[in-house]
Amino acid sequence: MITPRFSCTQTLESVAVSIYCPSVRASDVEINVDETLLTVHINPYFLRVNFPHPVVEDDQSSATYDPSSGYLTVTLTKESKGQEFPDLDLLAKLLAPRHVDDQKHPVIEVIGSEHTELEELVDLTDAMSLEQREILQAAENDWQFPQTVAESSPPIQLSKKRYYGFLDMYTGYFAHVAHTENDVNELGSEAESCLLEERRTKRLQREEMKWDEEHYMADYVDDEYIQELLAWEDPELADSAQCIFTESENMTMLNLPRKEYLPTKLQQRNLYLTLLTLLFAYAYDRRTTQRDPTPESAWTICSLVPAFSALDPPPYITSESVPLSIPTSGFTDHDLASTLTPSYRRSLAFPLYRSFAMADACRKDVAAILAKGRRVVTRYLLEMKHILDHHEVYYVYSKIWVDDFCVWIQASANDEIMLDIAERLKALTITKSMISWDIENLEAATHLDTTTSDSDDESSE
Structure with missing residues (x-):
């Protein structure tokens, strides 16, 4: 698919997207609006624009194609009329993917557990290594081990690839x-x-x-x-x-x-x-x-x-x-x-x-x-x-x-x-x-x- 040239303008009530798509059949255009997202498909062109604020497709909205100039103009109504849509000239920002809100993802919460505190303690003890058991025993008997500060070491590199840029x-x-x-x-x-x-x-x-x-x-x-x-x-x-x-x-x-x-x-x-x-x-x-x-x-x-x-x-x-x-x-x-x-x-x-x-x-x-x-x-x-x-x-x-x-x-x-x-x-x-x-x-x-x-x-x- 080809991303066409386009530009955006706005009034107090609407936002217009002018798309350059010459030599196409206007009857084949597919336009979808989903809150802030506008998608326009007319073979071989595909455009997805993410506006800063929601728009709606209503009776005041329109899509007109001028064969002489090759421009398709899509006009959509602002959900909140009078709202300013900033940065409509920053095309890379308009073309950026829509941000997904992490808060919408399901959150798993542990309600309870059948393990008692004693059983959990037994499980933790069984999982201890021999070195951990010796340290625990030393703490109980107040053994005095020599203590030194470990030298800092470089992070372990698990791959030969180096990343940059x-x-x-x-x-x-x-x-x-x-x-x-x-x-x-x-x-x-x-x-x-x-x-x-x-x-x-x-x-x-x-x-x-x-x-x-x-x-x-x-x-x-x-x-x-x-x-x-x-x-x-x-x-x-x-x-x-x-x-x-x-x-x-x-x-x-x-x-x-x-x-x-x-x-x-x-x-x-x-x-x-x-x-x-x-x-x-x-x-x-x-x-x-x-x-x-x-x-x-x-x-x-x-x-x-x-x-x-x-x-x-x-x-x-x-x-x-x-x-x-x-x-x-x-x-x-x-x-x-x-x-x-x-x-x-x-x-x-x-x-x-x-x-x-x-x-x-x-x-x-x-x-x-x-x-x-x-x-x-x-x-x-x-x-x-x-x-x-x-x-x-x-x-x-x-x-x-x-x-x-x-x-x-x-x-x-x-x-x-x-x-x-x-x-x-x-x-x-x-x-x-x-x-x-x-x-x-x-x-x-x-x-x-x-x-x-x-x-x-x-x-x-």
């Missing part, structure tokens, strides 16, 4: 990476076998190897072009008009995977953090190319995202420091700084232009993007997806990360949470000492050399 849903995408020209892959042929700790170690080693003091100092001294890049303003972020998706963007959203994501609170929190690293990388490329991607743009983006190059997404702090009960929106400055520090490091070690001021400008760009809300974030992710999809090797990162992010942002992300992160990012300070490359002393030495050279020139005159 969005919510760790993917595996096998790098099975033949040794036979491709994937220059951003920092795990080599071990991409499918590395544990997360090993990926992080390899990423840090790669960053240290790529760090070049002379390159950084050269860009710091001769920064005329970098200053031009810093002065550039993104017209999309300066525009106060509402974001309206283009026909091309709508078509891309129609081709996104149809998935329903059920992340835990901690996973959802980590998705917001990973989103920061994706937007940072795209903001860097967008600023350095001034919104005109080059053949190197795909490499630049993938090199700056640790989740791409090393399959190492945030958080970059220990999970013990993030209590499971913390609300998703409870991000601290430490959370955000630890997330963006690797992005800063990579922007100073990999691409052509290496400037701490440039990294700071990209952080502010990310804050401005998030402050614009889900639609602008979706547009930037779609643009990133377009760049990666047109690369013969790096398209894989679009499949395991960007596609799912485009769907999740539209269907599940919260504008209030993103606005809170944006405000924190705007005021956030990431110091040069956090980068761990002694940047402050390098810049001080550069100033000293420049001053000494100027003094020598004046003396010679």
Whole structure:
């Protein structure tokens, strides 16, 4: 079945769905309405739209087909007239599967048991192992055994498969990476076998190897072009008009995977953090190319995202420091700084232009993007997806990360949470000492050399 192009509009009393299905017989159309769900089938097209609120099929409802334009328009009445249907332009959200309420599932309750407490105690004793019996006897006789704290051991791995990507849903995408020209892959042929700790170690080693003091100092001294890049303003972020998706963007959203994501609170929190690293990388490329991607743009983006190059997404702090009960929106400055520090490091070690001021400008760009809300974030992710999809090797990162992010942002992300992160990012300070490359002393030495050279020139005159 083919998912047709479609768009939705609304009035105070109804919602209309315009479906492009040329060269069909209107008499064969099948339309079903079930609360929030609309399904339209007209061979070879099939469309299932899940509205945010219920609709009904009544006397005011209609379905008309215009053979000249090829559009079938289905008009349905809102169950609560005057109710606003939000996000009708977020097509991926409308196409997402309808959420099933877990509370509707049957719940089994144990009413009682014929076992007495004595019988239960006998059963528990019979089930004890010899070691458990000895421990129980030792407790009764107050024996003094030496006690030591067991060393923490890595979790038992029951499978050789390693999972990565969005919510760790993917595996096998790098099975033949040794036979491709994937220059951003920092795990080599071990991409499918590395544990997360090993990926992080390899990423840090790669960053240290790529760090070049002379390159950084050269860009710091001769920064005329970098200053031009810093002065550039993104017209999309300066525009106060509402974001309206283009026909091309709508078509891309129609081709996104149809998935329903059920992340835990901690996973959802980590998705917001990973989103920061994706937007940072795209903001860097967008600023350095001034919104005109080059053949190197795909490499630049993938090199700056640790989740791409090393399959190492945030958080970059220990999970013990993030209590499971913390609300998703409870991000601290430490959370955000630890997330963006690797992005800063990579922007100073990999691409052509290496400037701490440039990294700071990209952080502010990310804050401005998030402050614009889900639609602008979706547009930037779609643009990133377009760049990666047109690369013969790096398209894989679009499949395991960007596609799912485009769907999740539209269907599940919260504008209030993103606005809170944006405000924190705007005021956030990431110091040069956090980068761990002694940047402050390098810049001080550069100033000293420049001053000494100027003094020598004046003396010679």
